[in-house]
Amino acid sequence: MTRQWGEKEKRILEKIRDNPFITQQELAKDLGLSRSAVAGYISQLTRQGEILGRAYLLPERERIICIGGANLDRKAKTSAPVEWGTSNPVEVRQTFGGVARNIAENLAQLEMDVALMTIVGQDREGEALLTECRRQGMDVSLSTALADYRTGSYTAVLDPAGEMVLALADMGIYDQMDKAFIHRYWSRIRTSYMVVTDTNLSKEGLKALLQRCRKDGLFLCVVPVSAPKARRLPPDLEGVSLWIGNGEELEAVSGISVQDRDSGESACRRLREKGVDRVVWTRGAHGVYWVEEEKKGWLKGTRTSVVDVTGAGDAFAAGVVAGLKKGRSLESACRVGLKLAARTVQTEASVSEEIIPNWLEEGREEKL
Ligand SMILES: Nc1ncnc2c1ncn2[C@@H]1O[C@H](COP(=O)(O)OP(=O)(O)O)[C@@H](O)[C@H]1O
Numbered sequence: 092m093t094r095q096w097g098e099k100e101k102r103i104l105e106k107i108r109d110n111p112f113i114t115q116q117e118l119a120k121d122l123g124l125s126r127s128a129v130a131g132y133i134s135q136l137t138r139q140g141e142i143l144g145r146a147y148l149l150p151e152r153e154r155i156i157c158i159g160g161a162n163l164d165r166k167a168k169t170s171a172p173v174e175w176g177t178s179n180p181v182e183v184r185q186t187f188g189g190v191a192r193n194i195a196e197n198l199a200q201l202e203m204d205v206a207l208m209t210i211v212g213q214d215r216e217g218e219a220l221l222t223e224c225r226r227q228g229m230d231v232s233l234s235t236a237l238a239d240y241r242t243g244s245y246t247a248v249l250d251p252a253g254e255m256v257l258a259l260a261d262m263g264i265y266d267q268m269d270k271a272f273i274h275r276y277w278s279r280i281r282t283s284y285m286v287v288t289d290t291n292l293s294k295e296g297l298k299a300l301l302q303r304c305r306k307d308g309l310f311l312c313v314v315p316v317s318a319p320k321a322r323r324l325p326p327d328l329e330g331v332s333l334w335i336g337n338g339e340e341l342e343a344v345s346g347i348s349v350q351d352r353d354s355g356e357s358a359c360r361r362l363r364e365k366g367v368d369r370v371v372w373t374r375g376a377h378g379v380y381w382v383e384e385e386k387k388g389w390l391k392g393t394r395t396s397v398v399d400v401t402g403a404g405d406a407f408a409a410g411v412v413a414g415l416k417k418g419r420s421l422e423s424a425c426r427v428g429l430k431l432a433a434r435t436v437q438t439e440a441s442v443s444e445e446i447i448p449n450w451l452e453e454g455r456e457e458k459l
């Protein structure tokens with residue numbers, strides 16, 4: 092016999108199916124009911140055997156959750172300087188990318204407890220991507236495959252020196268990572284030790300994530316993916332524990348033109364005035380500038396041969412996050428980041444396969 096549910100019962104069951112950890116308070120708010128009315132419906136549904144019990148959550152005290160993009164990256168490297176308006180001979184390589192996914196993969200290689208929260212399409216690429224993430228040691232139980240959407244893709248044209256000339260992003264799918272998405276999964280996100288987000292999320296999604304992290308006092312690291320997507324961040328950055336980005340992203344968020352060291356420092360200061368605790372400005376081959384409370388400093392880039400710069404910023408961010416998680420100072424964590432970034436530029440993949448967990452060991456910073 093098929094049971095005939097009222098509209099409210101149906102919506103409550105849908106919400107619980109989406110998120111078995113949802114609280115009665117959250118249900119009440121989402122459905123515009125009082126908490127006691129929700130309690131009544133729930134006890135009725137429980138008596139009828141539709142709800143078997145409540146999910147209990149234990150805090151994932153070690154887990155770093157990375158929220159954002161997971162793409163198929165195609166890199167086309169030209170054999171001679173690019174000529175516009177004509178066909179250029181290239182060699183195309185394909186790997187998995189996406190800023191949040193790249194960071195998560197670096198963290199998994201460092202043997203950190205890491206979860207990836209992303210959205211892929213219900214297509215071959217999406218399936219292969221999540222399978223590979225699982226194999227690499229990430230928890231992808233919070234990642235979803237959506238019908239009617241394509242898995243995100245990123246196509247970059249690189250010059251013969253490995254520097255990016257132009258990149259194309261087909262990532263409409265991430266608009267689904269919106270405010271409702273963050274609220275729906277919040278009870279799972281908030282059990283993590285640290286949250287790392289890229290800026291592939293929608294503007295409203297990012298705002299909701301910032302507000303929720305601030306309210307619950309969760310460590311939040313923001314890593315913008317590009318200058319245009321960095322502009323999705325809200326003007327009030329109170330609640331951002333750490334911001335890591337390059338010069339263009341710094342300029343986009345601070346509104347200050349970054350021309351040299353002085354203007355870069357001013358832009359970092361502006362971010363701190365907007366509420367960010369710690370800021371790291373990555374400067375390509377020149378290294379990084381870091382600033383927190385009373386302390387600040389410049390670190391030189393590692394001299395290395397460059398094959399492909401894709402993913403260098405993501406590797407750097409993963410090194411910093413892992414370093415801080417291990418209790419290092421921001422400066423020392425940046426040294427770990429520099430080491431990971433240097434390894435990444437030496438390979439064609441977006442994430443190097445040669446990241447070694449003992450780079451994180453205490454007392455090794457002088458060797459990094
Ligand atoms: N040409 C390079 N040589 C050495 N290290 C590099 C080079 N380009 C990038 N890196 C490393 O990667 C980090 C991030 O690179 P950057 O270009 O600043 O950011 P993004 O990759 O996000 O654009 C740098 O801080 C540096 O450590």
Ligand SMILES: O=c1[nH]cc([C@@H]2O[C@H](COP(=O)(O)O)[C@@H](O)[C@H]2O)c(=O)[nH]1
Binds near residue numbers: 191405
């Ligand atoms: O709008 C976006 N552009 C690019 C990326 C990802 O950024 C990485 C390249 O980063 P960078 O070039 O900053 O190192 C690639 O893996 C790509 O998939 C992304 O997530 N979102």
